Each structure stands twice: as structure tokens, then as C-alpha cells.
Amino acid sequence: MTETFIIHLERAAGRRPHVDNIMRMSPYPARIWPACDGAAMDAKVRDQLVSSESLFQPTYPFALSMGEIGCFESHRTVWRHMVENELAAALILEDDVAIDKNVLTAALALAEAHISNLGYIQFQVREVKPPFSVVEQSGKTSLIRPEIIPLRTSAQLVSLDAARALLAASAQIDRPVDGFLQLFWETTIRPHCVVPSGVSDLTQASGGSTVSRRRSLMQKLKAAADRWTYRRRIAELSRQNS
DSSP states (O other): OEEEEEEEOTTOGGGHHHHHHHHHHOSSOEEEEEOOOGGGSOHHHHHHHBOSSOOSSSOOOSOOOHHHHHHHHHHHHHHHHHHHHTOSEEEEEETTEEEOHHHHHHHHHHHHTTHHHHOEEEOOSSOOOSSEEEEEEETTEEEEEESSOOOOOSEEEEEHHHHHHHHHHTSSBSSOHHHHHTOHHHHSOOOEEEESOSEEEOTTTTTOOSSOOOOOHHHHHHHHHHHHHHHHHHHHHHHHHO
């Protein structure tokens, strides 16, 4: 059985109308899943979760924000629920998405045929840029294998085996969840994508991001340089391990 989990932070009240709409549009039995608020976590629990040293290569160049910690732990709690309840697959959605039900239905039909083998299939809200290879095509819908795993965790179909592997690999964390998912050479799970996905981004319309942080101009410039270097290394390792 497949279920839909809509990760929703209770204090993000502006998103609740969108969450209710996602519930109505869900192709599977759906529930609202309480998002973890990183700032509200028990400090000891948070310190045990977040590593003070780099766990994986390449080293992530930024400190995790409370929002990023909470977002990662929110996904981990869904994975844990899947494992504890032996849920075969789950469609995990964040609460800032909109659904085109017809397009998503076609995307899910293709994803469902491959999820037990691939484990993790993304439904991206942005165009997936090449290079990628086409695994299978059905009408206008394609299952693709991107060389570099796209960022964002807006929507994804996850198998029980993948949830188990990702949960084990994230006993401690050192980067945001979408960055962690790029490291298929570390996690053993290589996300694929279905395009078009039938999922779009409503972050601003639904009250803005709950993860972003404020930086000064100098901090932004340094961050941009560090991010460029990090992403270049991600690209290199992705090509080496493809």
C-alpha cells in the first residue's frame, strides 16, 4: 500500500489552505505529517543528530540552519514511520507544492512501475537540466536518470528499502536533506526523476520559505563562492560514480 505524507509545520499557518488542497488532490490516502521545528528540538537531541565534523565527501561548506535541521528530521521521521510500519512506498510532499492531478497521475503510473527497483523517484518543481539518460518513456512522460541529482525535496516517491537505507545513512547529518540525497555514492540510493512531474512550487504564495536565512552582502558573496566550489565537486563526484 502507498500513502501520501504532507510535511507541514504547524506554525506556518499561511500554508494550511494549500495543505487542505493537496489532501484533496492526493492520489493515495493522505495524512498531514507534523514537520519538525529545528529551533524547538531538544538541544541534546539536536546536538546528537548534527555532526560537528564532515561525514561525507565533499565537505559541506555551511553550518546548518535550524530550518534545514528541522526539514531533514521531518523527512527522517517519515522514513522511520515507513520502516517501523513496513509501508511499501510513500509519496512524500512538502506543504508548498501545487498539483496538476492529470499530469501527476501519468507521472506516478510510470514511477510506480520502477519504484521497487530504483527506490527514490523525484517529482521536481523545476526543469531537470541535462545531462541525463531516459530510462523509459510513456507518451509525454519520461523516467530519467540525471547525472547530477537535482536539489529540492518538494515531492518524491520513496520505497521501503530506500527509506531503510536513507534512515541508516542519516543517523547523523552534516548538510541539508536535498544535498544528502545527491550523495548516491555514499547512501547507495540513486534518485531518478519523472518529467513532467505534475508538481509545481508555491513557496511564495503559501507564505514564503521556512528554511531560508538572512545574510549580509559580504556573507552572500562568500557563500556564493563557497557554493560554486562545492557544486563543482558534487558534479565531479557524480560523474565519477555514474
